Amino acid sequence: MGTPEPAEQLRYFKRQQSQIVETIKQLVEIESPSDVKQAVDRLGAVLASRFGELGGRVRVHKAEKFGNHLQVDFKPRGSSQQKPVLLLGHMDTVYPIGTISRMKCRVAKGRVWGPGVLDMKSGIALALHVVEAMLRWGRGKISRPVTLLLVSDEEVGSKSSRAITEGLARQASAVLVLEPAFGLHGAVKTARKGVGEYRLTVHGKAAHSGLDFENGQSAIIELANQIQEISKLVDSQRGITLNVGKIGGGTRVNVVPAEAHALIDVRVADPNDAAHIDRKLRALKPSNLQCRLEVSGEIGRPPMERTAGVASLYAKAKQIAAALGSELREAAVGGGSDGNFTATMGVPTLDGLGAVGEGAHAEHESVVISELPARAALLAGVIETV
Ligand SMILES: [Zn+2]
Numbered sequence: 198m199g200t201p202e203p204a205e206q207l208r209y210f211k212r213q214q215s216q217i218v219e220t221i222k223q224l225v226e227i228e229s230p231s232d233v234k235q236a237v238d239r240l241g242a243v244l245a246s247r248f249g250e251l252g253g254r255v256r257v258h259k260a261e262k263f264g265n266h267l268q269v270d271f272k273p274r275g276s277s278q279q280k281p282v283l284l285l286g287h288m289d290t291v292y293p294i295g296t297i298s299r300m301k302c303r304v305a306k307g308r309v310w311g312p313g314v315l316d317m318k319s320g321i322a323l324a325l326h327v328v329e330a331m332l333r334w335g336r337g338k339i340s341r342p343v344t345l346l347l348v349s350d351e352e353v354g355s356k357s358s359r360a361i362t363e364g365l366a367r368q369a370s371a372v373l374v375l376e377p378a379f380g381l382h383g384a385v386k387t388a389r390k391g392v393g394e395y396r397l398t399v400h401g402k403a404a405h406s407g408l409d410f411e412n413g414q415s416a417i418i419e420l421a422n423q424i425q426e427i428s429k430l431v432d433s434q435r436g437i438t439l440n441v442g443k444i445g446g447g448t449r450v451n452v453v454p455a456e457a458h459a460l461i462d463v464r465v466a467d468p469n470d471a472a473h474i475d476r477k478l479r480a481l482k483p484s485n486l487q488c489r490l491e492v493s494g495e496i497g498r499p500p501m502e503r504t505a506g507v508a509s510l511y512a513k514a515k516q517i518a519a520a521l522g523s524e525l526r527e528a529a530v531g532g533g534s535d536g537n538f539t540a541t542m543g544v545p546t547l548d549g550l551g552a553v554g555e556g557a558h559a560e561h562e563s564v565v566i567s568e569l570p571a572r573a574a575l576l577a578g579v580i581e582t583v
Contacts, residue, residue, distance in 0.1 A: 200334050203520040206577055209330060210570035217326050217569050218309055220247075224318040225302040225311040229264070231289035231353040237264025240288050244321065244347060245269075251329055252337070253345070260357045264288060264349030268365070271328060271345075274338040281342035282580050283365050285535055286321050286375035286551075287351030291558050300560060308554065308563040319564045320375030320551025321347060327577045340581060344369065348535065354394075354497050355535055366539040366546075371510055371583040373576065374536040374548035377557060379528040383568060386549035387511050388529035389501040389537055390436060391471050393463040395478055395494030397423060399446070402487060403455035413453025414487040417446050420457040422484045427461060430477055436466025437474060438531070463496060464531050468541075471496040498533035499541045506545030510583060514547060517578035521571055545583070550576050 229240040245255045253269035290313030302311030331339050348358035399420045404413030446457025465471050518525035540546040554564035
């Protein structure tokens with residue numbers, strides 16, 4: 198049989214469309230929030246058996262706090278010297294258990310809806326059906342080595358999976374990330390910002406607001422001043438943003454607050470800016486010298502830069518899309534993914550090869566069904582080429 202022409206691949210995946218939708222629904226129905234190990238492991242077990250049925254060699258990387266990470270290897274006939282391509286995805290979602298009863302998984306208006314459907318259960322479903330197709334075309338053997346890694350902690354920073362991702366990426370010819378495409382035109386992501394989270398804690402001095410006001414040192418007033426300073430570090434032109442997304446502090450309305458804190462989301466486009474902002478935050482000085490500041494946190498995901506390797510991978514993908522009759526755009530985005538780690542290592546990485554849709558992490562999260570066959574054919578083509 199052999200690998201069919203692009204147009205025939207597209208027709209194949211159009212015939213498979215309803216099966217792909219069924220798989221997506223199956224995966225969405227199994228809720229898998231990052232912080233519930235049992236739940237993510239339940240999804241992991243289903244995926245292990247589905248990829249295992251295809252003939253992949255399943256390996257479970259046990260994790261204590263998070264769900265286990267799932268690795269599946271597919272090897273071609275004979276002893277191939279070719280490096281594997283790494284398909285990278287995550288099983289966890291941002292939605293707590295029970296969300297599915299409110300945000301029902303359903304098919305309507307040409308889309309599949311539900312928690313985690315776009316980010317990224319449909320990406321996993323695409324990988325499954327693409328590998329299945331490649332095995333059919335190769336009469337039971339894949340045409341090149343493919344390694345799939347599905348991690349369980351991506352939505353909470355990938356601390357437990359990062360070393361596994363990096364280890365597999367080091368051996369790979371390229372990394373293809375199954376995160377959703379950008380926008381309804383289905384652009385792939387060739388640059389992503391680095392992401393960090395910091396916590397600023399202000400220690401002041403408590404006092405009775407009526408009897409002893411003069412003796413208090415308000416941590417809240419100091420925090421308010423610091424928030425102004427932090428906002429001055431924003432440089433939109435350079436792609437540097439800092440968002441004080443959460444604050445807290447104080448005990449009672451009639452007590453001068455001894456403690457206040459802020460959580461700060463930091464995004465940078467340039468790796469040099471990561472170190473620069475880190476230094477600036479750690480060097481914050483109290484305006485009230487009776488208060489003390491404490492800064493913790495880090496830029497946990499370095500920026501994914503559009504390196505030559507990324508650009509050439511995009512160029513190949515663009516050619517494949519053209520052969521399938523569509524124009525593949527690229528985008529630089531603010532959100533980070535595990536592709537940030539692998540691109541920083543210098544391994545050619547292309548992100549956003551998952552489904553097309555809208556509303557990741559939101560009530561209207563959904564995937565456009567009619568785009569699924571073309572996304573599958575694109576993924577298959579890129580896997581064959583890199
Ligand atoms: Zn994601």
